[in-house]
Amino acid sequence: MIHELPDFIRALDAADPVRNFRSKFSLPSGVIYLDGNSLGALPAATLPRLEEVVRQEWGTGLIRSWNTHDWIGASRRVGDKIAALVGASAGEVVVAESTSVNIFKLLMAAIAARPGRNVILSEAGNFPTDLYVAQGIAAFLPHISVRAAEPGQMLDAIGDDVAVVLLTHVHYKTGDKYDMAAITRRAHDHGALMIWDLCHSAGAVKVDLGAADADLALGCGYKYLNGGPGAPAFLYVAKRLQTQLQSPVTGWLGHAAPFAFTDDYRPAPDIGRFLSGTPPILGLTALETGIDLLVEAPRDQLYEKGQKLCSLFIELVERNCAGYGIEIATTRDSKARGSHVSLRHAHGYPIVQALIAEGVIGDFRAPDILRFGFTPLYLSYADVWRATEILRDILATGRWDDARFKARAAVT
Ligand SMILES: Cc1ncc(COP(=O)(O)O)c(C=O)c1O
Numbered sequence: 001m002i003h004e005l006p007d008f009i010r011a012l013d014a015a016d017p018v019r020n021f022r023s024k025f026s027l028p029s030g031v032i033y034l035d036g037n038s039l040g041a042l043p044a045a046t047l048p049r050l051e052e053v054v055r056q057e058w059g060t061g062l063i064r065s066w067n068t069h070d071w072i073g074a075s076r077r078v079g080d081k082i083a084a085l086v087g088a089s090a091g092e093v094v095v096a097e098s099t100s101v102n103i104f105k106l107l108m109a110a111i112a113a114r115p116g117r118n119v120i121l122s123e124a125g126n127f128p129t130d131l132y133v134a135q136g137i138a139a140f141l142p143h144i145s146v147r148a149a150e151p152g153q154m155l156d157a158i159g160d161d162v163a164v165v166l167l168t169h170v171h172y173k174t175g176d177k178y179d180m181a182a183i184t185r186r187a188h189d190h191g192a193l194m195i196w197d198l199c200h201s202a203g204a205v206k207v208d209l210g211a212a213d214a215d216l217a218l219g220c221g222y223k224y225l226n227g228g229p230g231a232p233a234f235l236y237v238a239k240r241l242q243t244q245l246q247s248p249v250t251g252w253l254g255h256a257a258p259f260a261f262t263d264d265y266r267p268a269p270d271i272g273r274f275l276s277g278t279p280p281i282l283g284l285t286a287l288e289t290g291i292d293l294l295v296e297a298p299r300d301q302l303y304e305k306g307q308k309l310c311s312l313f314i315e316l317v318e319r320n321c322a323g324y325g326i327e328i329a330t331t332r333d334s335k336a337r338g339s340h341v342s343l344r345h346a347h348g349y350p351i352v353q354a355l356i357a358e359g360v361i362g363d364f365r366a367p368d369i370l371r372f373g374f375t376p377l378y379l380s381y382a383d384v385w386r387a388t389e390i391l392r393d394i395l396a397t398g399r400w401d402d403a404r405f406k407a408r409a410a411v412t
Helices: 007-014 019-024 046-060 062-068 071-085 099-113 128-140 151-157 180-189 281-296 299-320 348-357 381-397
Strands: 093-095 119-123 145-149 162-168 193-197 216-219 234-237 340-344 363-365 369-373
Touching: 007 381, 046 062, 046 281, 062 071, 071 093, 071 234, 071 281, 099 128, 099 162, 099 193, 099 216, 099 234, 119 128, 119 151, 128 145, 128 162, 145 151, 151 180, 162 180, 180 193, 299 340, 299 381, 348 363, 348 369, 348 381
Parallel strands: 119 145, 119 162, 162 193, 193 216
Antiparallel strands: 093 234, 216 234, 340 369, 363 369
């Protein structure tokens, strides 16, 4: 049985300063979308903007649009917009490739800048691609090895043999958030470079790369930036490092003068050297449309609401779902987490599938994590209330315990 929406929830929504942003998204009715931490929702402006770019800029403008519509500058232009979201300056961020490829580029650049050091330090249980790319590099470079420290021991694990530390700011499973400034300081104290993976931070929580004296960072465009499935990723290189570091992918668009068409590579004197080839204009268009909503939003209020949604969810799950084997896997400390909350349950997979069948979309991360993202741009307090009511009802009735919820799909 689902209870009526209580007055205090209505009051929270009525007082929500960013509630109008929901109408700027095309969300299906009957769905409570708690997976914007995995794939952001579709902004209402994306389809018309894509249609305009396809019909007019591509269809009519043809190749002229590289100049007339500044397609050629899109990687930097959208990068500058992302810079404003993550506490970087204009000229410190570009949009390029995927997160995985940017991890490769930045790790290689950092290793080359720290000769004589032989360790890539990361975290046990980090998002797999971060570890896999580091391991792939170690397989190619015999003097490099990967050390994966336990999260609680990270500060102690940073020693003088470390060339580069690669950490995810907000953990993809637990939602726990590192103290970016403290870890970066320790890396610098030991002469290492620091790379932050911002996939679960950018657009979700306040990030201040400048204040943390961050060296390098990267992140994806398809989660809280709402750039669409497979949106291009971004990377950040602090201005003070840009001319010291080299990209291992020395494509023509990273050249100082790509249209001089010379035979010898000469890197651009700025962040442009981390570009490689022709940018995906349709993907960049969708990404820019998503980012424009965040640029427009009062971000401090947005992040505060994200935390309130997370806290409300935790509080309601604790209060209403006790006794069904659910454990809260994310910290209660709103200053030490991202904008998603993870629960643990031995039957997490079928419970998530039962929720999805009833319109509450979260996801599952093996072996036992039920993950729920709280995207303040398009979620209401009422959504959180209803989602926890449906969760409680599914647990109380045991209707998750059904064969149709147990067959694992390719994407969980
Ligand atoms: C922390 C983190 N890094 C990287 C990725 C994925 O990398 P890519 O965008 O190359 O698929 C994810 C995907 O969820 C992630 O959570």
